[in-house]
Amino acid sequence: MPLSTGPSAPTYGALLLRGLLAGLVAGLLAGLFAFTFGEPKVDAAIAVEEAASQAALPAESSAAQEEPLVSRDGQKGGLFLATGLYGIALGGIFATGYTLLRRRLRTPSDVRAAWSLAGAALLGIVGIPYVKYPPNPPAVGDPGTINQRTISYLAIVVIGLVAVWAAVVAQRTQPTEWRRGAAAVLGFVVVVVIGYALLPNINEVPSTFPPDLLWSFRLTSLGTQVVLWTVLGLAFGALVARTPAPRPETVAAA
Amino acid sequence: MPKATTAGSLSTPAVSARLLWTALAVVALMLLVTYLVAFDQGAVSRSGMYLHELMHDGRHLLGVPCH
Ligand SMILES: [Zn+2]
Numbered sequence: 001m002p003l004s005t006g007p008s009a010p011t012y013g014a015l016l017l018r019g020l021l022a023g024l025v026a027g028l029l030a031g032l033f034a035f036t037f038g039e040p041k042v043d044a045a046i047a048v049e050e051a052a053s054q055a056a057l058p059a060e061s062s063a064a065q066e067e068p069l070v071s072r073d074g075q076k077g078g079l080f081l082a083t084g085l086y087g088i089a090l091g092g093i094f095a096t097g098y099t100l101l102r103r104r105l106r107t108p109s110d111v112r113a114a115w116s117l118a119g120a121a122l123l124g125i126v127g128i129p130y131v132k133y134p135p136n137p138p139a140v141g142d143p144g145t146i147n148q149r150t151i152s153y154l155a156i157v158v159i160g161l162v163a164v165w166a167a168v169v170a171q172r173t174q175p176t177e178w179r180r181g182a183a184a185v186l187g188f189v190v191v192v193v194i195g196y197a198l199l200p201n202i203n204e205v206p207s208t209f210p211p212d213l214l215w216s217f218r219l220t221s222l223g224t225q226v227v228l229w230t231v232l233g234l235a236f237g238a239l240v241a242r243t244p245a246p247r248p249e250t251v252a253a254a
Numbered sequence: 255m256p257k258a259t260t261a262g263s264l265s266t267p268a269v270s271a272r273l274l275w276t277a278l279a280v281v282a283l284m285l286l287v288t289y290l291v292a293f294d295q296g297a298v299s300r301s302g303m304y305l306h307e308l309m310h311d312g313r314h315l316l317g318v319p320c321h
Contacts, residue, residue: 012267012276034315042311070307082291082312089287096277096284102266126317135317138310149319150293224315 015240016095022235023091024084030228031083038224039076041217042137046072048209049139083228091232094121098236111237118233120164126225128160129153132196135221137214142204152199159195166191292318 070078098117105113133153141149170187171180205214267273291309306313313320 009267012273015266016280030316031312034312038315039311042314068307069303070310074308075311078308079311079315082309083316085287085309086291086312086316089284089291092284093281096281099266099273100269100277103269130317133319135314135319138314138320141319141321143321146295146319146321153319221315221317225317228316 010240012096012099015099016092018239019091019093019095019098019236020088021091022232022239023087023089023094025087025235026091026228026231027084027087028080029231030087030224031080033227034083034220034224035076035079038217038220039079041213041220043072044213045137045139045209045217048213052208083224087228087232090121090228091236094118094232094236098240110240114237114240115233118229118236120161122226122229122233124160124162124164125157126222126229128163128192128195129156130222130225132156132199133202134218136205137217140205140209140214145202145204148200149202152202155199156195159191159199163188163191163195292316 094117098114101117102110102113105116107113107116133149133156166187167184171184174180174183290305292313294306310320
């Protein structure tokens, strides 16, 4: 490799710090989105569950309802803790991926590199799992299948990332622009179709659950994750663009 | 397969064995946090169900499978 690391290249620690910061901001904004648009749907879903359990077991059983471990208000505050911590963790993983993959992304622009990584993550970690296993509001799932659902979910996240990787590898084998595009789509679709076919279908939503509430919940859940990854990519891109003042030799070498 | 990189900017450190090990440790720590937020059922952690319940709305709105 003809280019050597100049003193202007930030260390992994510096990039990691930016990732954690971008992740915190992204997580809190995603939390704000989820609080504003998602919480009313969570409340509505819980009300549906409570109405159903009241109808099933009338009278004395209402006294048997246990005191919740965390109140609804506590859970609404906990929402920000959840999205904040989740954002920080994803930001740290994102910065690590950026550090390790930056030199393999064929763009001279750090900002564009950050955006493409965030876009790839949004597609692989959010988009692909979302279509196979659309998220459900509380009070819908069957606790008995939680292990199977968790393993299937993690498997589809991995498959989503493999699909993005396959698209990149496939397009790099092709000489012309349109063939690269076609190869990328083909590599992506092949992996996704195999993954969707191999993993089990899960449909646990009771037919009595209001479908409009289910879909508006699912859309806000998608929105929350889109906000998280979009802000993470934009904030990290802004932070890496602001930092190392490029030395003249580095620019010349580029 | 990526051959020689054509990226012009050198805005990241060169990937060395030491960097890889550090990165691995960081990712493991981040995955632990992710586990606590998104997958902990209260059986493994010593928090019981408290953390699970506290972050329950976030878990559902982040699209992770739950009860
Ligand atoms: Zn749960």
